[in-house]
Amino acid sequence: xxxxxxxxxxxxxxxxxxxxxxxxxxxxxxxxxxxxxxxxxxxxxxxxxxxxxxxxxxxxxxxxxxxxxxxxxxxxxxxxxxxxxxxxxxxxxxxxxxxxxxxxxxxxxxxxxxxxxxxxxxxxxxxxxxxxxxxxxxxxxxxxxxxxxxxxxxxxxxxxxxxxxxxxxxxxxxxxxxxxxxxxxxxxxxxxxxxxxxxxxxxxxx
Amino acid sequence: xxxxxxxxxxxxxxxxxxxxxxxxxxxxxxxxxxxxxxxxxxxxxxxxxxxxxxxxxxxxxxxxxxxxxxxxxxxxxxxxxxxxxxxxxxxxxxxxxxxxxxxxxxxxxxxxxxxxxxxxxxxxxxxxxxxxxxxxxxxxxxxxxxxxxxxxxxxxxxxxxxxxxxxxxxxxxxxxxxxxxxxxxxxxxxxxxxxxxxxxxxxxxxxxxxxxxxxxxxxxxxxxxxxxxxxxxxxxxxxxxxxxxxxxxxxxxxxxxxxxxxxxxxxxxxxxxxxxxxx
Amino acid sequence: xxxxxxxxxxxxxxxxxxxxxxxxxxxxxxxxxxxxxxxxxxxxxxxxxxxxxxxxxxxxxxxxxxxxxxxxxxxxxxxxxxxxxxxxxxxxxxxxxxxxxxxxxxxxxxxxxxxxxxxxxxxxxxxxxxxxxxxxxxxxxxxxxxxxxxxxxxxxxxxxxxxxxxxxxxxxxxxxxxxxxxxxxxxxxxxxxxxxxxxxxxxxxxxxxxxxxxxxxxxxxxxxxxxxxxxxxxxxxxxxxxxxxxxxxxxxxxxxxxxxx
Numbered sequence: 001x002x003x004x005x006x007x008x009x010x011x012x013x014x015x016x017x018x019x020x021x022x023x024x025x026x027x028x029x030x031x032x033x034x035x036x037x038x039x040x041x042x043x044x045x046x047x048x049x050x051x052x053x054x055x056x057x058x059x060x061x062x063x064x065x066x067x068x069x070x071x072x073x074x075x076x077x078x079x080x081x082x083x084x085x086x087x088x089x090x091x092x093x094x095x096x097x098x099x100x101x102x103x104x105x106x107x108x109x110x111x112x113x114x115x116x117x118x119x120x121x122x123x124x125x126x127x128x129x130x131x132x133x134x135x136x137x138x139x140x141x142x143x144x145x146x147x148x149x150x151x152x153x154x155x156x157x158x159x160x161x162x163x164x165x166x167x168x169x170x171x172x173x174x175x176x177x178x179x180x181x182x183x184x185x186x187x188x189x190x191x192x193x194x195x196x197x198x199x200x201x202x203x204x205x206x
Numbered sequence: 207x208x209x210x211x212x213x214x215x216x217x218x219x220x221x222x223x224x225x226x227x228x229x230x231x232x233x234x235x236x237x238x239x240x241x242x243x244x245x246x247x248x249x250x251x252x253x254x255x256x257x258x259x260x261x262x263x264x265x266x267x268x269x270x271x272x273x274x275x276x277x278x279x280x281x282x283x284x285x286x287x288x289x290x291x292x293x294x295x296x297x298x299x300x301x302x303x304x305x306x307x308x309x310x311x312x313x314x315x316x317x318x319x320x321x322x323x324x325x326x327x328x329x330x331x332x333x334x335x336x337x338x339x340x341x342x343x344x345x346x347x348x349x350x351x352x353x354x355x356x357x358x359x360x361x362x363x364x365x366x367x368x369x370x371x372x373x374x375x376x377x378x379x380x381x382x383x384x385x386x387x388x389x390x391x392x393x394x395x396x397x398x399x400x401x402x403x404x405x406x407x408x409x410x411x412x413x414x415x416x417x418x419x420x421x422x423x424x425x426x427x428x429x430x431x432x433x434x435x436x437x438x439x440x441x442x443x444x445x446x447x448x449x450x451x452x453x454x455x456x457x458x459x460x461x462x463x464x465x466x467x468x469x470x471x472x473x474x475x476x477x478x479x480x481x482x483x484x485x
Numbered sequence: 486x487x488x489x490x491x492x493x494x495x496x497x498x499x500x501x502x503x504x505x506x507x508x509x510x511x512x513x514x515x516x517x518x519x520x521x522x523x524x525x526x527x528x529x530x531x532x533x534x535x536x537x538x539x540x541x542x543x544x545x546x547x548x549x550x551x552x553x554x555x556x557x558x559x560x561x562x563x564x565x566x567x568x569x570x571x572x573x574x575x576x577x578x579x580x581x582x583x584x585x586x587x588x589x590x591x592x593x594x595x596x597x598x599x600x601x602x603x604x605x606x607x608x609x610x611x612x613x614x615x616x617x618x619x620x621x622x623x624x625x626x627x628x629x630x631x632x633x634x635x636x637x638x639x640x641x642x643x644x645x646x647x648x649x650x651x652x653x654x655x656x657x658x659x660x661x662x663x664x665x666x667x668x669x670x671x672x673x674x675x676x677x678x679x680x681x682x683x684x685x686x687x688x689x690x691x692x693x694x695x696x697x698x699x700x701x702x703x704x705x706x707x708x709x710x711x712x713x714x715x716x717x718x719x720x721x722x723x724x725x726x727x728x729x730x731x732x733x734x735x736x737x738x739x740x741x742x743x744x745x746x
Contacts, residue, residue, distance in 0.1 A: 079315060090308035116348060149666025150673065152714035170680070174673040178665065202688075203679070 004057045004105035005127075007032060011141035012042050014122040014170050015155060016134075017164035017192045020192045021120040023051050023111035024172045026143075026203075029058055029183040029203025038184035038205070042141075045081035046072045047193045052092070052114035054128070055141035057105035064104050070149035071095065085112030085121040089131060096129030103127045107140035111191065117139035137171075143182040146175035161190050165199065173203050212332035226335055227328060230283075230387035233337035237282040238257035239400035239434050240269070242341040243410065243427050244382040248420035248450035248469075249343035251280045252427040253400075254435050255445050268472075270447035274299050274310040277344035278447045282400030284337035284482075291336060295320045313344030317383040317391050325389025339399040340385040345449050345469045348378030380449055396426075402434035409433050420450050428485055439482060441475035448473060519627045521547055522580040523721030526556055527711055528631045529675060530641030532698035534732045535633040537573040537643075538708045539661075540716070540743060541725035543580055552724040552745065554564035556579065558587045559729070559736055560623035560632075561594030561605065570736060572610050572634040573729050578648070579627035581716075586626045590614055607634035611644040611652060625649050629660040639733055641698075656696070663722045670714065674707055675699065683686035698707035702732070709741070718742050 009030045014023040029040035044052045044065045052068060054061040055079035071091060075083050082163065082182060083091070089110045111122045123131050124138035132138065137155050139147035150171040159167060169188055186201040234354040240253035245429075246421065251267050270280045279295065281288040298319045303311040310321070328335045370446045385391045386400060396414045398406035413426045424446065437443055445468065454460065454467035471480075526539035539556035542549060559567030559574045567694070574590060577584030587723060593613055597605040605613075612634050618626060625648040632652075636642040645658040657675045659667035672678040677694040685692035699707075717720045728739040 078318075079312065087307050087309065091306060094306045094308075145567050145665040146669045148718040149663070149668070149670050149711075149714060152666070153670040153674070153710055170673055173679040174669040177672060177678060178669040 003046055004060075005107070006053075006142055006181065008056075008058040008061075009142045009179075010040070010042055010055040010058075010061075011139075011143035011147060011172065011176050011179065011182040012055045012107075013108050013137060013139045013147050013151065013168060013175075014053065014109045015137040015151070015159075015164060015171075016120045016122055017077060017159040019113075019118065019120065020113045020161045020164055021113060021122055022161075022164045022168040022188060022190050023053055023109065023122075024168050024186055024188040025053055025055070026141075026172065026176050026182045026184060026186050028176075028182055029200050030181060033139045033180070035184065039157075041187050041191060043187055044068070046088055046153065047076070047112075049115060049196055050083060050085045050194065051087055051110070051189055051191065052088065053111070053140065054106050055109075055111035056107050058107045060104040064106050064108070067095070068092065069082075084114050084116070084198060085110055086114065088112070089121075089123050089125075092125060093116060093129040093131050096125060096127065100128050107144075107162045109138050109140050111138075111189075113193050115193070120191075141180035141182060143175045147171060152191045161192055161197070165190050165197075169199075177204055213305045214329055214331050215334055217329045224328065224388070227388045230335040230337045231305070231339075233385065234283040234339045234399060235401065235403070235417040237284070237338070237400045238269075238339055239398055239402045239406055240280045240282045240432075241396070241398035241406055241410070241427060241430055242382045242384075242394065242413065243399070243418070244343075244380050244394065245418045245420040245423040245425040247380075247449055248345070248423070249382050250420065250423045250427045250449075251271070251278055251341055251343050251378045251447040252424075252431055253280050253282075253445050254431060254437075254444050256437065268445070269375055270445050270472055272447075272468070272470050272472075273316065274344070274470075275305075276310060276449065277313055277316055277342065277472055278449060278472075279343075280341045280447065280468040281338045282403070282447075283339055286337045287338045288340075291320065291323065291338065291340065294323050298323070313342065313347045313381045314346075315381065316344065317385060317446055318341050321385050321389045321391045324385060324387060328387070328389060334389045337387065339387065340383075341397070341399060342383045342385060343380070343447070343449050343470070345380050396423075398430070406430050406434050408480070420448065424448065428481055432485070441479040443481070444478060446473040446478055446481075449473070496532055507636040510639075515688050519579050519582075521578065521662075522550070522554075523553075523662045524556055524577050525659065525663040525667065525712070525715055525719070526575040526577045526629075527657075527659045527667055527671075527706045527708055527710065528575065528629055528633050528643045528645070528655040530643045530655075530698070531701055531704055532699055533635070533638055534704075534730055535573070535635065535641035535643055536701075536708055536728060536730050537575050537631060537633040537705055538712065538726060538728040539577065540712060540722045541574050541727050542723045542742075544648050544721050545556040547720075549579060549724075555727050556580075556583065558591070558730045560587070560591050560610070561598065562591075567736070571604055571731070572607055572632065573731055573736065574614075575631045575633075575660070578629050582626040583630075585627045586617070586628060586630065589617060593617070606714055607632070607644075609644045610634070611642075611654070613646070614646065614691070615650040615652045618646060618648065622649050628718065629664075631658055631660055633729075635733065654682070659711070661722075666715050666718060667711045670711055671707070675704075705730075705739075 012025040025042035029037040108125045123133050137151045188199045190197040242251045273295045327333050382394045395409045409430050449470050452466040453471050457467040523544040528537045541553045543554035559570035560572040560574045562570035594605045601643040630646040632644040646652045652722050657671045676696040680694040681691045712726050726741045729735045
């Protein structure tokens, strides 16, 4: 239980719908069983309709999100275009593998809609950058087992943005309620080709 | 320790010129002419393959090189320097891009990377500038310019405009660049480098029209080459590289839906001779 | 069998000719009499029935020992088939302990009937099971047990236990290796946790959707969905789904195949 991945707690999930994707995270930051903050978002924006979710050791979540803010800003300046979700995924993968023998203790998730093709895209990673390309959903964090259960039970193909929001919200809230290290509110982004909707969920505060 | 005394050989003259670079340009301007023409659906690179002796085996000479599957390069100037740059361009396209993003660099990014290599030779200790000018031709997959119309709706339901700070100017399609020994680079619709660059460019100015197709561009390239060529013109004495539609027959396999063949390829001796007979 | 006696691998398994492996002064002996045979069980109650279900795979490590090893048993039946039973027990964890526990509880319930001339109530059986488990407080039955039946009013009753006898009556419970996958799904779909009545108010005024007993067809479908989901994501769950439905008319057993991969 003293795995670096389980010290601060937290959960993240991404799902694919019809021409849209959703990504959501809880808001808890803890030190073992002690909750320190209930406002620690784990989702980061890296361009229109491209998001990165990071769970794991909180210090690494901050460091890695800052690192990718730098890398993606440099990409945007150099190439005069926004980074595509697929390209971000490969950047995340190669950057994490650079630290193969001293990794960041994070489990990243990428979600977005490709702005040229309009195709929804999600993927997850292990801490050294192995990519998990999924067609349905990606889960990460201390509530990942619970999320696997709820997502596998609730997800169905080709959901509308509204249905996708309801599904991802129910999946996340029910999952984090069965994990002592996750919860305390949640954030959900519904990403369509030309629209991003952000919602805050209250959830159980315990 | 040795580099403490390896001062840069490229130093300013009192008038503000870097004469080493000018000498390098002299090397370029005495080199064999190479030219490039951009069409709507592709690019053509062409040059003369000059052999100093009739005993040289022509097919082993190669002046136009593939850098990435969609980018090709030709030169005027010193052959050995060119081969070093080809190696470095191929290497940097992987280390500086493909190994990071798992995709090949867009043409402009590769040109900038090659230009940096060339520039570093003008400011580093113990080296001389490269004695070549390059023509780099490449195709970029369509990247729409930033429309900036993605809306963020926050919790209050207030729509707010996404920040489109850096509007993309990178459109997909063909692009043709020239890189000089100084490290400067220029985008062209059509240009020529080498011994007869000036006359070739005058010729190109006359023949170039907007909305050119690749086939027309190849035709014009051959006509331009004909004006400047010193020896005989046949499949052995000229070299042509094109950036065109994906050449799936060069993939080595078929049946995979999403994989695409290289857009850059060199024309075979037979293809060149076909074009020459129709000239 | 091998995992019962946990053999410490030889400290110098690679036999170099120059290594002095004649005496091993720090050889540690260990005896770990438990094996995790994996699998999952699940129980849900309704107004006049209770369902107890379990997958039929039995594993040891990455090996599949059996594709049909039932985890749900009838307790207190008249014969070997369990005919006449009115209580269900599911055990998941260490299969040998589960089997021993089932045999003991079965005997206890039978003895109760012989001695008292009436069937044991589910409530009494639940308390007795707790006692049996606690009696082995310092060498526990390594199982997560769930007991199901109908209570005095005829409504479905479900009791879940930890290995040493703590127990609680519940509406639904998942146990075993995929419990963490199934349980939050059940919270959401059986007890309607995190679900609210649309348009019933804003913010805190929003009314939670009330949970009530579900019809049998709905519950059966939920059990199937829960297991097919668990099979997708947990390697220890699969092969077959054994469902036992207890109603006033007796016990009905339903077997459906699950994925074998």
